[in-house]
Amino acid sequence: MTITDYERVPTVSTDENQALADKFKRLWETKPGLAGFLSTVDHKEIGIRYIITAFGFLIAGGVEAAVMRWQLAWPGEHVLTPEQYDQLFSTHGMTMIFLYAGPILSGFSNYLWPLLLGARDMALPRLNALSYWIYLCAGIFLYAAFAFGFGPNDGWFNYVPLAARPYNAGPNIDFYALGMILLGISTTVGAINFIVTFLRMRAPGMSINRVPILIWGTLTASAANIFAIPAVSLAFFLLWMDRNLGTHFFDVPTGGSALLWQHLFWMFGHPWVYAIVLPAMGMVSDGLPVFCRRPLVGYTVVALATVATMVLGFGVWVHHMFATGLPTISLSFFSAASIIITVPSAVAIFAWIATIWTGRPVFTTAFMFFTSFIVLFTIGGVSGVMTGSVPVDWQLTDTYFVVAHLHYVLIGINVFPVVGATYFWFPKFTGRLMDERLGRWNFWTMFIGFNLGFFPMHISGLLGMPRRVYTYADGMGWDWLNLITTIGSYVFAVGVLLFLINVWKSYRRGAVAGDNPWDAPTLEWATTSPPPPYNFVVIPTVASRHPLWEDRLQQHEGEGSHVDAGLVLDHDREAIGTSSLDATPDIILRMPHDSYAPVILALAVTAFFAGLAFHAWWLAALGALVVGIDIIGWLWPERKLGETAEPAIHG
Amino acid sequence: MADRLPIETALPVGAIDTRASGWWAMIFVVFTEAALFAYLLFSYYYIAVQPHAPHTFPEGGLPDLKLAVPNTIVLLLSSGAVAWAQFNIEKNDKRHLVWGLGIAAVLGMIFLVVQYFEWAAKPFALASSSYSSLYFVVTGFHMAHVVVGVILLWALFAWSAMGYFNRVRYAHIHIGALYWHFVDAVWIAVFFTFYVTPYLGLRT
Numbered sequence: 001m002t003i004t005d006y007e008r009v010p011t012v013s014t015d016e017n018q019a020l021a022d023k024f025k026r027l028w029e030t031k032p033g034l035a036g037f038l039s040t041v042d043h044k045e046i047g048i049r050y051i052i053t054a055f056g057f058l059i060a061g062g063v064e065a066a067v068m069r070w071q072l073a074w075p076g077e078h079v080l081t082p083e084q085y086d087q088l089f090s091t092h093g094m095t096m097i098f099l100y101a102g103p104i105l106s107g108f109s110n111y112l113w114p115l116l117l118g119a120r121d122m123a124l125p126r127l128n129a130l131s132y133w134i135y136l137c138a139g140i141f142l143y144a145a146f147a148f149g150f151g152p153n154d155g156w157f158n159y160v161p162l163a164a165r166p167y168n169a170g171p172n173i174d175f176y177a178l179g180m181i182l183l184g185i186s187t188t189v190g191a192i193n194f195i196v197t198f199l200r201m202r203a204p205g206m207s208i209n210r211v212p213i214l215i216w217g218t219l220t221a222s223a224a225n226i227f228a229i230p231a232v233s234l235a236f237f238l239l240w241m242d243r244n245l246g247t248h249f250f251d252v253p254t255g256g257s258a259l260l261w262q263h264l265f266w267m268f269g270h271p272w273v274y275a276i277v278l279p280a281m282g283m284v285s286d287g288l289p290v291f292c293r294r295p296l297v298g299y300t301v302v303a304l305a306t307v308a309t310m311v312l313g314f315g316v317w318v319h320h321m322f323a324t325g326l327p328t329i330s331l332s333f334f335s336a337a338s339i340i341i342t343v344p345s346a347v348a349i350f351a352w353i354a355t356i357w358t359g360r361p362v363f364t365t366a367f368m369f370f371t372s373f374i375v376l377f378t379i380g381g382v383s384g385v386m387t388g389s390v391p392v393d394w395q396l397t398d399t400y401f402v403v404a405h406l407h408y409v410l411i412g413i414n415v416f417p418v419v420g421a422t423y424f425w426f427p428k429f430t431g432r433l434m435d436e437r438l439g440r441w442n443f444w445t446m447f448i449g450f451n452l453g454f455f456p457m458h459i460s461g462l463l464g465m466p467r468r469v470y471t472y473a474d475g476m477g478w479d480w481l482n483l484i485t486t487i488g489s490y491v492f493a494v495g496v497l498l499f500l501i502n503v504w505k506s507y508r509r510g511a512v513a514g515d516n517p518w519d520a521p522t523l524e525w526a527t528t529s530p531p532p533p534y535n536f537v538v539i540p541t542v543a544s545r546h547p548l549w550e551d552r553l554q555q556h557e558g559e560g561s562h563v564d565a566g567l568v569l570d571h572d573r574e575a576i577g578t579s580s581l582d583a584t585p586d587i588i589l590r591m592p593h594d595s596y597a598p599v600i601l602a603l604a605v606t607a608f609f610a611g612l613a614f615h616a617w618w619l620a621a622l623g624a625l626v627v628g629i630d631i632i633g634w635l636w637p638e639r640k641l642g643e644t645a646e647p648a649i650h651g
Numbered sequence: 652m653a654d655r656l657p658i659e660t661a662l663p664v665g666a667i668d669t670r671a672s673g674w675w676a677m678i679f680v681v682f683t684e685a686a687l688f689a690y691l692l693f694s695y696y697y698i699a700v701q702p703h704a705p706h707t708f709p710e711g712g713l714p715d716l717k718l719a720v721p722n723t724i725v726l727l728l729s730s731g732a733v734a735w736a737q738f739n740i741e742k743n744d745k746r747h748l749v750w751g752l753g754i755a756a757v758l759g760m761i762f763l764v765v766q767y768f769e770w771a772a773k774p775f776a777l778a779s780s781s782y783s784s785l786y787f788v789v790t791g792f793h794m795a796h797v798v799v800g801v802i803l804l805w806a807l808f809a810w811s812a813m814g815y816f817n818r819v820r821y822a823h824i825h826i827g828a829l830y831w832h833f834v835d836a837v838w839i840a841v842f843f844t845f846y847v848t849p850y851l852g853l854r855t
Contacts, residue, residue, distance in 0.1 A: 005664055006663065006664055006665065007661045007662065007663050007664060008661055008662070008664060009658065009659070009660065009661045009662070010658060010662065123672045123675070123676075124672055124673075124676055127676070188683055191679075191683075192676050192679040192680065192683070193676075195675075195679055196672055196675040196676050196679065199675055200670075200672055200675060204658075226679055226682050226683045226686065227682070227683070227686045228686075229683065230683055230684075230686045230687035230689075230690055231686070231690045233687075234687060234690045234691065234694075238694070238788070241784070241788065245777060245778065246777070246778035247777060247778060247784035247788065248778070248780055248781040248783075248784050249694065249698070249781065249784055249785075249788075254780055254781055255698065255701065255706060255708070255780055255781035255782065256698060256701075256781045256784075257697060257698055257701050257781075260694060260697050260698065263693075263697065264690060264693075264694070267690070567658070571664070574664075577670055577672070585658050585662060586662065586670055587662055587663050587664070587665075587667070587670040588662050588663070588664040588665075589665070589666070589672065590664065590665050590666070628802065632802075632806055635806070635823070636810075637810055637815045637816075637823050641665060641666060642663075642664050642665010642666050642667070642820070643665060643666045643671075643815075643820065643822060643823060644815045644816065644820055645814065645815060645816055645817035645819070645820045646817070646819070646820065
């Protein structure tokens with residue numbers, strides 16, 4: 001970096017500039033081979049890895065569920081022992097909630113955010129790589145324990161005293177606790193990256209009322225994670241201390257409190273539920289209108305509803321604890337809060353319905369997944385209101401009714417939008433369209449299988465079938481309901497399999513998509529499919545919410561958006577930093593090149609936690625030392641990044 | 652074309668002041684760390700009001716303030732030294748920048764040494780009771796943050812001595828200082844909880 005490089009007026013160009021494109025390719029492209037694989041900081045590469053890894057865990061969790069449903073298909077089955085069943089249902093919950101539902105949304109957002117925002121990368125690309133590597137390490141850590149028979153065995157919410165050493169002597173809970181703390185680091189750095197990207201990386205002119213709803217969803221979820229993750233990481237750390245170093249946080253005889261675990265867990269747990277659905281709702285808010293051929297109805301209220309849901313979401317955690325004997329005043333407050341939270345959800349639902357109603361729907365597979373999500377969200381929401389009422393909850397808690405509710409919420413509001421989003425954005429990821437004919441089969445198999453599998457659980461719950469039992473006696477009236485549930489879940493599994501087949505088949509031989517196959521309005525469709533490593537040759541300038549629909553909508557400011565001409569920024573890997581509200585350019589950011597620091601740091605942190613798990617203190621110390629050295633090296637001020645003094649006034 | 656774009660004036664390149672991405676990242680690191688301490692202190696208060704504690708709470712009676720109060724002042728002075736260092740670099744005074752960071756790091760180390768003696772003087776061990784567990788874990792969490800902060804301060808000290816920063820390019824100083832001020836500020840909350848509230852009546 002020379003002295004003149006410390007300040008300059010950025011030049012402008014059109015995007016029809018092959019010399020520029022070639023230069024950017026040299027600057028931004030990841031090296032081929034293993035070196036590039038380990039060192040890349042490209043958000044698209046990281047996003048795809050997140051998506052593939054998360055789908056891998058979805059399959060693992062699905063296989064676990066299939067084994068459990070086999071066990072429960074008939075009364076008195078002996079496919080699994082009670083101990084095996086305990087580990088399976090706990091691992092299934094851990095996998096789906098922590099290793100699939102959150103990371104899959106991080107994957108989509110990682111890939112899409114910079115494209116939606118008209119940026120060249122996330123604000124903190126190396127942190128992005130770190131977030132993925134730690135996620136992968138945490139997943140392997142937790143599953144390695146499971147493979148040796150040491151998976152969690154006390155349910156995913158892991159209540160004490162059953163999780164305490166005297167009642168659970170094996171190392172199962174220790175691995176779960178440490179693995180969850182490790183995963184929490186990944187989620188936290190990822191969340192920080194999303195927030196900073198939102199505040200600093202939006203294209204010039206993209207004020208906060210012009211960002212797509214997916215941005216609002218992931219931003220809100222990330223802000224929630226910042227405040228919620230420490231609660232669960234702390235809870236697991238204190239539990240690990242209780243189990244390994246003899247502290248007394250959760251054991252009652254020495255002055256601890258078993259309820260403290262539940263408070264800390266659910267202070268995290270309930271916001272997390274919203275964190276794993278709000279970005280998915282954002283996907284629908286952006287994808288659905290494209291197939292209705294009109295903008296989303298009520299953009300502002302949907303964005304506000306997203307934020308309001310999250311704020312209220314921090315004040316409802318006690319509804320998981322209605323049956324623990326808390327004071328009536330507390331139950332009343334949290335019951336009221338839980339029922340009020342339906343208001344912002346209903347706002348969003350009516351906005352989606354109004355968008356379909358007033359639009360000209362195109363019945364693609366993605367559209368069908370998005371609309372079915374509205375139906376499933378409504379069913380899951382209604383059963384949520386029911387359990388939000390204290391007397392009803394006392395009747396239904398710990399029954400299959402709750403299992404039905406949480407699966408309608410998590411599959412309905414996470415899996416269905418995610419599959420729809422895959423149909424929608426797959427052409428952008430790969431340059432090829434997914435097969436629509438196979439898509440119909442995929443959709444109907446999943447939709448029918450899901451409802452056939454999970455709706456009867458409401459009834460078995462109302463008939464009193466408790467959750468987390470490995471089998472049940474004949475003649476309780478639950479037999480045929482469980483058989484239907486098992487059949488439905490297998491049909492659903494076939495649907496997921498069809499989806500995976502479609503992905504594979506379309507990736508190999510799908511129809512070529514072009515830049516904008518759906519004629520969609522937002523910036524990710526302005527670049528090629530798949531996008532080049534630098535995303536955009538020139539940085540777009542944005543004058544409305546729908547930069548690619550301005551000709552027909554006429555809602556833009558001034559002369560409108562520019563996507564075919566704009567800032568160049570070609571002196572190195574560079575991006576434009578813009579002000580937080582109005583997106584006025586205020587700095588040319590230097591972006592880091594590919595680096596091994598993230599993968600080394602992730603391995604060192606994992607070694608630290610493995611050291612704690614095996615009481616191999618030398619390994620923990622070594623891990624900590626490497627972490628320290630890595631971070632100092634990572635943060636070392638670099639002239640190339642414009643972090644050190646200019647040569648002329650240096651010294 | 653150029654007249655339609657929002658930029659006519661020169662823009663700085665790289666990472667400066669509050670426009671550095673790292674500065675924003677540190678703000679949210681501080682938020683999440685603050686949340687961590689909020690949950691730690693919540694745990695303290697939650698257990699403090701449990702009716703069934705078998706030991707006195709705090710265990711060993713009212714906490715001794717003989718070391719804790721001066722040590723709190725040491726930590727606050729350290730924050731002052733960092734603020735002074737920031738003030739100096741904004742005037743391009745690189746020598747006093749280095750001094751400020753060095754003094755802050757030394758004060759941070761003094762805090763750690765005094766905390767060691769404070770721990771050693773306690774009549775209970777980690778596994779004695781719920782109070783002792785809370786005491787060592789919460790102050791231990793804080794000490795871990797001080798250790799990280801001291802390492803960062805020495806790194807900033809070295810980088811400053813190497814002449815990396817001037818009155819425009821000092822984002823690292825700004826970012827490190829933000830963390831250190833947080834570590835000191837959160838000590839006030841920890842100190843108030845463990846050393847002041849028992850005197851205000853939160854004891855059995």
